[in-house]
Amino acid sequence: MSYLELNIDLTDEQNAIKIQAHKFAAEILRPAGLELDKISDPEDVIKSTVYWSAMKKAYELGYHNTLMPDSYGGLGLDPLDIHLVFEELGWGSADLALSIGVACFPAFFASMLPNDILEQNIIYPYCQNTDATFVGCWAITEPNHGTDQLCPKTEVFHDPSIKGQLRARLDGDQWVINGQKSAWVSNGPVATHALAYLSLDPAMGLAGGGICIIPLNASGVSKGRALNKMGQRALPQGEIYFDDVRVPHDYMLVDQESYETMVDLTLATANAAMGAVFTGAARAAYEEALKYSKERIQGGKALFEHQIIKHKLFNMFMKIEAARALSRAAMIYNYNNTPPSIQYSIASKVFCTNTAFEVSNEALQMFGGYGLSKEYTIEKIFRDTRAALIEDGVNDSLMLIGAHSL
Amino acid sequence: MPVFETTQKMYEVLGNLFKHLANHPDSGPKFREAGIDIHFSITDPEGDIWLTRAGDVICGKLDLKATVEMSLSGDSCHQFWMKELSLPIALAKGKIKAKGPMGKILKLLPILKPAYEAYPDIARNHGIGVS
Numbered sequence: 001m002s003y004l005e006l007n008i009d010l011t012d013e014q015n016a017i018k019i020q021a022h023k024f025a026a027e028i029l030r031p032a033g034l035e036l037d038k039i040s041d042p043e044d045v046i047k048s049t050v051y052w053s054a055m056k057k058a059y060e061l062g063y064h065n066t067l068m069p070d071s072y073g074g075l076g077l078d079p080l081d082i083h084l085v086f087e088e089l090g091w092g093s094a095d096l097a098l099s100i101g102v103a104c105f106p107a108f109f110a111s112m113l114p115n116d117i118l119e120q121n122i123i124y125p126y127c128q129n130t131d132a133t134f135v136g137c138w139a140i141t142e143p144n145h146g147t148d149q150l151c152p153k154t155e156v157f158h159d160p161s162i163k164g165q166l167r168a169r170l171d172g173d174q175w176v177i178n179g180q181k182s183a184w185v186s187n188g189p190v191a192t193h194a195l196a197y198l199s200l201d202p203a204m205g206l207a208g209g210g211i212c213i214i215p216l217n218a219s220g221v222s223k224g225r226a227l228n229k230m231g232q233r234a235l236p237q238g239e240i241y242f243d244d245v246r247v248p249h250d251y252m253l254v255d256q257e258s259y260e261t262m263v264d265l266t267l268a269t270a271n272a273a274m275g276a277v278f279t280g281a282a283r284a285a286y287e288e289a290l291k292y293s294k295e296r297i298q299g300g301k302a303l304f305e306h307q308i309i310k311h312k313l314f315n316m317f318m319k320i321e322a323a324r325a326l327s328r329a330a331m332i333y334n335y336n337n338t339p340p341s342i343q344y345s346i347a348s349k350v351f352c353t354n355t356a357f358e359v360s361n362e363a364l365q366m367f368g369g370y371g372l373s374k375e376y377t378i379e380k381i382f383r384d385t386r387a388a389l390i391e392d393g394v395n396d397s398l399m400l401i402g403a404h405s406l
Numbered sequence: 407m408p409v410f411e412t413t414q415k416m417y418e419v420l421g422n423l424f425k426h427l428a429n430h431p432d433s434g435p436k437f438r439e440a441g442i443d444i445h446f447s448i449t450d451p452e453g454d455i456w457l458t459r460a461g462d463v464i465c466g467k468l469d470l471k472a473t474v475e476m477s478l479s480g481d482s483c484h485q486f487w488m489k490e491l492s493l494p495i496a497l498a499k500g501k502i503k504a505k506g507p508m509g510k511i512l513k514l515l516p517i518l519k520p521a522y523e524a525y526p527d528i529a530r531n532h533g534i535g536v537s
């Protein structure tokens with residue numbers, strides 16, 4: 001189902017982008033997400049042809065290149081176009097939307113700091129990939145450091161007693177990397193390349209970090225089992241271990257001099273995308289509820305005809321419109337301004353994921369007992385949106401980080 | 407003392423640099439295809455340099471809405487083209503502010519390559535000390 005487009009300046013091309021993304025979300029992502037969600041062992045998700053067919057289709061259509069500049073073969077989209085795409089993918093299946101979205105992280109960051117080696121080994125091969133054999137992940141959180149890793153510009157980030165669990169040291173013209181990342185790395189189990197945020201100078205605390213691309217077929221890399229979790233089950237997640245892993249000098253994109261700024265920029269970019277994806281997930285929940293409310297008869301008439309239900313549906317509708325307005329504005333501003341204003345991306349992430357969870361909770365309630373049944377899509381959306389309150393930063397903690405910029 | 411002692415000097419050096427880029431056999435056509443108007447808003451010395459989508463280099467004020475606007479000092483400009491100032495460090499130190507769709511800015515980076523290569527000679531030819 002579509003929605004009334006309030007932006008009267010949307011061009012024909014932007015409308016076409018939205019329609020195409022919706023078609024892909026409805027025909028590929030929604031059914032694949034529902035099927036993958038039912039698989040009990042997440043190790044089977046990553047072996048499943050359903051997962052790989054969905055990813056391959058996304059790559060074939062170029063959705064893995066949503067953030068990539070067109071000079072390298074990316075889609076070269078403007079910020080509003082990016083929002084249109086991410087909202088639709090999130091509407092289809094938030095977990096798969098995120099698997100596709102995070103796949104570009106190594107190549108996207110390499111495109112900010114291009115050199116010949118990165119262009120040849122990372123950027124072009126990623127952009128030109130059409131069969132999902134080049135998949136990236138963002139490896140930042142660690143078993144002992146979740147929120148800690150995501151709080152640039154706070155005191156915690158500079159506390160020398162807090163030391164990262166993934167270290168890199170220079171040996172000649174190579175970096176040698178040891179340690180591990182958390183079980184929460186999205187795409188961890190399926191990724192071919194990691195954009196790793198690691199410690200270079202522990203005396204500076206977590207601020208003494210660097211950002212490095214690590215090919216995950218390098219000697220010394222191993223992975224944990226795919227994580228079994230409550231929501232977003234189609235998004236493979238898992239630990240990555242590094243034991244004397246060597247990468248070329250040029251793969252370290254950022255060192256401690258600018259690490260904190262780049263964490264800020266990363267969080268601002270990722271949180272803005274989360275706002276768009278979960279506006280879509282909220283809309284998906286609302287649409288399920290609206291449809292059901294017109295079918296289910298209680299008290300001799302459709303649920304929709306009962307005033308309290310209408311009131312609830314209108315409340316959902318208002319929240320989603322507000323989520324779209326905020327998340328579009330935050331993305332357009334922050335993808336147009338470098339450095340970004342992180343508080344707006346955080347506001348978007350927190351507001352939109354809260355909205356998605358509140359709307360899916362209300363929607364599930366409207367389904368009565370059936371809402372708890374795995375037969376109904378709303379049950380999955382509810383669990384997916386619950387995970388979003390923790391993903392990319394716990395909402396409460398993100399608000400404190402955002403507040404530093406007020 | 408700023409690297410570019412006067413606005414005029416800065417216009418000569420950077421103007422030449424961008425003309426070199428616009429006329430480059432590989433990057434020139436790519437830049438024109440990109441359809442981007444870049445405005446460098448420079449402080450210390452004060453100045454404005456435009457590289458328009460047609461490949462024209464204009465030094466001074468222009469009544470045009472830029473696709474990408476870079477605000478930075480003359481010294482940061484010099485360091486940037488000398489490859490002494492990477493984008494993340496420039497951002498970290500608040501030396502560069504960029505306005506314009508991220509995709510368009512990223513698109514520019516590979517096109518700028520010949521400018522990095524040409525800059526030290528151009529600067530030297532205009533009497534700017536280059537180590």
Ligand SMILES: Cc1cc2nc3c(=O)[nH]c(=O)nc-3n(C[C@H](O)[C@H](O)[C@H](O)COP(=O)(O)OP(=O)(O)OC[C@H]3O[C@@H](n4cnc5c(N)ncnc54)[C@H](O)[C@@H]3O)c2cc1C
Pocket residue numbers: 102138139140141142143145146147148150182184185186187232387388390391392393394395396397
């Ligand atoms: C679906 C999903 C996808 C994810 N994807 C990725 C990924 O791609 N890459 C990656 O690296 N990580 C990823 N993560 C990890 C995610 O970023 C972390 O889970 C999150 O940042 C929180 O860290 P934590 O789980 O260690 O919780 P903790 O940091 O241990 O927090 C536990 C609780 O304590 C609170 N808390 C923490 N610090 C403070 C404080 N200073 N003051 C007050 N309260 C505090 C938090 O708000 C939270 O409620 C993902 C997580 C999820 C759920």
